[in-house]
Amino acid sequence: xxxxxxxxxxxxxxxxxxxxxxxxxxxxxxxxxxxxxxxxxxxxxxxxxxxxxxxxxxxxxxxxxxxxxxxxxxxxxxxxxxxxxxxxxxxxxxxxxxxxxxxxxxxxxx
Numbered sequence: 001x002x003x004x005x006x007x008x009x010x011x012x013x014x015x016x017x018x019x020x021x022x023x024x025x026x027x028x029x030x031x032x033x034x035x036x037x038x039x040x041x042x043x044x045x046x047x048x049x050x051x052x053x054x055x056x057x058x059x060x061x062x063x064x065x066x067x068x069x070x071x072x073x074x075x076x077x078x079x080x081x082x083x084x085x086x087x088x089x090x091x092x093x094x095x096x097x098x099x100x101x102x103x104x105x106x107x108x109x110x
Contacts, residue, residue: 001069003062006031010057027066034068035060042070049079 003009009021023031035055042050052059052070059072 001061002064003066005058006060006062006068007057009062030066031060031062031068035070038068038070051077051079053077 009023012021039052039055042052050073052073053075054072055070059070061069061071063069
């Protein structure tokens with residue numbers, strides 16, 4: 001994606017000499033709503049429930065318009081549902097993910 005990941009915006013590796021990349025409150029709210037919308041789609045709109053398992057700033061990609069897209073479905077899990085109830089069978093023995101994958105306040109830290 002054109003603007004890289006959210007991680008690169010929150011924690012830049014090397015700040016450039018006259019140019020710091022910062023996110024405005026409006027951009028942060030839009031990114032939060034984009035990610036929430038993506039998770040809502042995965043959890044409620046897909047025919048088969050998808051659990052991402054690894055939401056973190058490095059897996060949130062930003063396009064040229066700063067619209068957030070959730071990426072890296074490497075450890076995502078599919079849950080079987082029948083008549084809108086989750087069955088006891090899943091494609092995993094336990095939900096896995098990055099420890100501390102979404103620290104509270106990461107999108108709103110100033």
